[in-house]
Amino acid sequence: MQDLNLSNQVTPLRLSQKTTCQVLDLTAEGLRKLIAKDPTFPKPYKAGQTRQAxxxxxxxxLVQWHNNQKQTNTMQSV
Known part of the structure; x- marks a missing residue:
């Protein structure tokens, strides 16, 4: 598994689906379910018009969504 410590690197503009799964500690199926279940989760986009793009x-x-999730969870536990 690659080092996902992004603080020592240039901030990426986009993450692949595989990297997104690694960062969120989800399987591809878990990510698919999260996208379907949570309307606030950022929508993926394709880098091309083909099915294989x-x-x-x-x-x-993703960072904004994560921060909103943390804030929501903190407010619910109070």
């Missing part, structure tokens, strides 16, 4: 997620949107 890779799928990416916007890094800044």
């Amino acid at each position: 890779p799928v990416y997620f916007d890094y800044a949107e």
Whole structure:
């Protein structure tokens, strides 16, 4: 597994589906279910028009979604 410590690197603009799964500690199926279940989760986008085009997620949107989840969970536990 690659080192996912992104703080020592340039901030990425996009993450592949595989990297997104690794960062969120989800399987591909878990990510698919999260996308279907949570309307606030960032929508993936394709880098092309073909069916085989890779799928990416916007890094800044993922970070914002994560921060919103943390804030929501903190407010619910109070």
